[in-house]
Amino acid sequence: MKNFKLVALAATLVLTVSCERETLTNPQETGNQEAFSLAADQCGAMDVLAQQIAADPSLIDRLNTVEAHTKEAIAQGKTARLAADGSIEIPVVFHVIYRTQSENIPLSQIQEQIAALNEDFNLDNPGRTTIPGEFQSVESNIGISFVLEQVIRTYDRRRSWRPDDSMKFVSPTVNPEQNLNIWVVNNMPYRGGNILGYAQFPGGDRATDGIVLDYRFTGNTQYSTGRTATHEVGHWLNLRHIWGDGGCGASDFVADTPDADGPSRGCPTYPTVSCGTNDMTMNFMDYSNDPCLNMFTNGQKSRMLSVFTAGGYREAMAQ
Numbered sequence: 001m002k003n004f005k006l007v008a009l010a011a012t013l014v015l016t017v018s019c020e021r022e023t024l025t026n027p028q029e030t031g032n033q034e035a036f037s038l039a040a041d042q043c044g045a046m047d048v049l050a051q052q053i054a055a056d057p058s059l060i061d062r063l064n065t066v067e068a069h070t071k072e073a074i075a076q077g078k079t080a081r082l083a084a085d086g087s088i089e090i091p092v093v094f095h096v097i098y099r100t101q102s103e104n105i106p107l108s109q110i111q112e113q114i115a116a117l118n119e120d121f122n123l124d125n126p127g128r129t130t131i132p133g134e135f136q137s138v139e140s141n142i143g144i145s146f147v148l149e150q151v152i153r154t155y156d157r158r159r160s161w162r163p164d165d166s167m168k169f170v171s172p173t174v175n176p177e178q179n180l181n182i183w184v185v186n187n188m189p190y191r192g193g194n195i196l197g198y199a200q201f202p203g204g205d206r207a208t209d210g211i212v213l214d215y216r217f218t219g220n221t222q223y224s225t226g227r228t229a230t231h232e233v234g235h236w237l238n239l240r241h242i243w244g245d246g247g248c249g250a251s252d253f254v255a256d257t258p259d260a261d262g263p264s265r266g267c268p269t270y271p272t273v274s275c276g277t278n279d280m281t282m283n284f285m286d287y288s289n290d291p292c293l294n295m296f297t298n299g300q301k302s303r304m305l306s307v308f309t310a311g312g313y314r315e316a317m318a319q
């Protein structure tokens with residue numbers, strides 16, 4: 001794939017956030033819960049990154065530093081310090097911010113989310129049996145395990161949240177150099193729909209480091225099998241969307257993911273073709289429905305693990 005500079009990325013982001021978005025309709029919730037419609041950009045990570053760059057242009061330098069380190073770590077074959085079983089273990093702090101009791105999700109739902117992350121990062125997700133033959137050779141065992149460290153529950157009267165990190169100051173980040181912080185909130189309306197979650201990329205402010213999820217897309221629910229968190233943790237470990245947030249030729253900085261001209265929706269029937277190749281619609285960094293997201297690649301693994309190597313943004317977590 002093409003080399004891609006983050007300075008160029010910033011320009012792309014400005015264009016991206018100004019694009020008109022369609023709104024998709026999801027099954028509506030009943031009872032006292034609000035109707036839910038899916039924003040075309042169901043993940044807010046790139047928009048939040050654009051907002052953060054606009055507020056602090058020096059973030060581009062820090063992102064470029066992370067990218068330079070990633071490139072060097074991969075080129076030199078640097079490896080992260082691993083646990084005795086060969087894995088990297090990440091403690092997870094959940095911040096549940098709720099207005100109603102249904103939003104104050106039970107511990108069992110949080111544990112389901114942890115289980116889904118552990119499946120997806122360790123080749124243990126049931127859907128992987130459906131991965132097409134041409135992609136099986138690049139499917140990768142990431143070897144990261146997640147352990148529930150703490151659950152912090154906070155009442156807040158707000159009915160919705162903007163994807164602007166405000167929730168992270170209602171329940172502040174806990175030791176972000178050691179922990180993955182996950183905030184669960186009730187609703188994130190955005191650009192005519194709702195986003196399911198967003199993540200902050202390596203290089204960002206430690207005070208806002210982590211991922212944010214809609215409670216309906218956390219663990220197992222009528223909408224979710226927990227793959228929104230897998231996607232957002234991918235961003236949190238420096239993965240980009242598989243279509244490179246642009247058309248054909250826009251890169252996700254990974255060589256073994258095929259070029260794609262945009263996100264997939266629903267549950268595509270293999271094969272779908274764009275940019276002259278079959279799309280890897282089952283990659284966790286696409287927008288397919290949860291049951292149809294089933295794999296990371298070897299190239300994505302190299303990018304993710306590079307942040308844990310010496311000099312990497314998350315080096316302290318692998319020690």
Ligand SMILES: [Zn+2]
Nearest residue numbers: 043045231241
């Ligand atoms: Zn995303």
